[in-house]
Amino acid sequence: SAVISQKPSRDICQRGTSLTIQCQVDSQVTMMFWYRQQPGQSLTLIATANQGSEATYESGFVIDKFPISRPNLTFSTLTVSNMSPEDSSIYLCSVEDTAFSYEQYFGPGTRLTVT
Amino acid sequence: GQQVMQIPQYQHVQEGEDFTTYCNSSTTLSNIQWYKQRPGGHPVFLIQLVKSGEVKKQKRLTFQFGEAKKNSSLHITATQTTDVGTYFCAGGFKTIFGAGTRLFVKA
Numbered sequence: 574s575a576v577i578s579q580k581p582s583r584d585i586c587q588r589g590t591s592l593t594i595q596c597q598v599d600s601q602v603t604m605m606f607w608y609r610q611q612p613g614q615s616l617t618l619i620a621t622a623n624q625g626s627e628a629t630y631e632s633g634f635v636i637d638k639f640p641i642s643r644p645n646l647t648f649s650t651l652t653v654s655n656m657s658p659e660d661s662s663i664y665l666c667s668v669e670d671t672a673f674s675y676e677q678y679f680g681p682g683t684r685l686t687v688t
Numbered sequence: 689g690q691q692v693m694q695i696p697q698y699q700h701v702q703e704g705e706d707f708t709t710y711c712n713s714s715t716t717l718s719n720i721q722w723y724k725q726r727p728g729g730h731p732v733f734l735i736q737l738v739k740s741g742e743v744k745k746q747k748r749l750t751f752q753f754g755e756a757k758k759n760s761s762l763h764i765t766a767t768q769t770t771d772v773g774t775y776f777c778a779g780g781f782k783t784i785f786g787a788g789t790r791l792f793v794k795a
Binding site for chain 2: 574606613614615616617618665674675676677678679680681682
């Protein structure tokens with residue numbers, strides 16, 4: 574399975590600022606995703622990061638708030654813009670390891686606290 | 689929209705007891721996956737089921753996919769303290785995650 578790293582692992586940010594989270598995979602993958610997980614809660618899909626084109630956002634998430642880049646098949650970034658305390662959460666990137674399976678492998682996550 | 693519901697929300701067991709979590713979808717699923725998330729960790733893929741009525745085993749874990757492909761279960765036999773964590777089912781085209789079942793095991 575793919576090995577995924579995320580940076581930073583955690584951060585404390587002031588409201589109104591922005592944070593960019595990086596996700597690096599050790600192999601080329603077709604599908605990359607960004608999730609949000611509130612403590613003790615389930616995972617909510619933010620968007621699918623598409624290589625070479627605009628990300629596909631889920632209902633309730635917009636590009637202006639969560640811009641995503643995916644310049645190649647091994648790397649993606651998620652920016653949380655104009656942060657408020659409600660954005661405090663764990664942000665996870667994940668990949669589908671093969672083209673014919675929905676198995677997802679997750680990065681270690683970025684724990685964001687907005688004060 | 690498609691929903692994946694999971695019960696129970698929490699389960700406390702004595703070590704050695706069995707444990708089952710259930711997953712139900714509002715629509716037919718092409719596949720379902722199960723993940724385990726240890727406290728403080730990230731979700732880890734356990735297994736994927738794709739066939740109607742499929743049953744798969746991993747040591748003490750038994751996974752089932754319903755005949756109608758709308759429900760699934762994870763059964764752990766003789767729980768151990770290492771089984772502690774939250775178990776999520778996930779399925780559907782957009783991989784909708786259930787709410788998860790948090791398992792507590794008392795030694």
